[in-house]
Amino acid sequence: MVARLETIGLSKRYQDVTALSPTDLQVQDGEFLTLLGPSGSGKTTLLQIIAGLVEPSDGKLLIDGKDATRKAAGERGIGMVFQSYALFPHMTVWDNVAYPLRMRKEGRAAMDAAVKDALEMVQMGAYAHRLPRELSGGQQQRIALARCFVYKPSVILLDEPLGALDKKLREHMQSEIRRLHKDLGATFIYVTHDQEEALNLSDRICLMNQSKIEQIGTPQAMYDQPATVFSAQFIGYSNLLEGTLEQGATGLDTLRNGRFSLPVIPQDASQTATRTLVVRPENARLANPESAYLRGRVDEVVFAGSDIRVLIDIGEAEPFLLRCGRREAPLVGDIVGVSWQRELSTVLTTAVAV
Known part of the structure; x- marks a missing residue:
């Protein structure tokens, strides 16, 4: 099947600065793909090249299998929604909302029908005769979405469209965007630095770092099976435990350093012996200090609404973060044990950055 959109070795350089390293990416018809990453990771540059706002230094952009690398922005059949x-x-x-149709010289009857449909889709039909200054930020964003949808582009690019909204309104608009994506059936490519937004919205996440793709996968796979330390740290919080892998004869390997010896699922010994174990806070549990994987002193207990966050000094550079219920919460100063199911942890061959 031909991808709706594909980049082949697409890159961008500004003199000695590489804004986007050669990038290969396929986005399928009707998919919601999020480009996620910190500032300077290359995600916005990639989006701007796809939109036709920035010319690539090398590589190709294919839309429906046809080369669109040098096509003007208005000839690509792509819609775009901005944060502003x-x-x-x-x-x-x-x-x-009618403006894109006027630029395409759409007939009056067809334009009226399309604008009406677009406004109804974003639930703004009653506001048709108002000016932007008479609308709230969330209402203005809905109008920006309607203006993008009105001419039915096959690919819609969204550049941090919710960045200017407060948290509660952002969460509401995420639900609206999910609904609109389902109703339209178009391909969405969404840029954000907010990992919660990416997890909530996406079919797949493309995590970018230092102008390159770090990892691509479904939200669940990205969270449960990070491929690198950067991925584990950027998407959600992770406890990172570094040690040396020792292979056992009983089918269980062990990760050791001077402070712990942790059983891990069998690993490929042909790679580097230094490994990093990733344990999510919600996958760890308090246990008997005498039989637990780790032992430490409770430094801090934080009420977080639905759960309690416990910071435990285990002798590493960073405290171990664990989440538990209110009834289980220890007291500051308690000596506690920490354990987890091996299957709910991940072993990486990359080391923790210093």
């Missing part, structure tokens, strides 16, 4: 909304302040809501 980019609404015309002197135009009504109706005129803002």
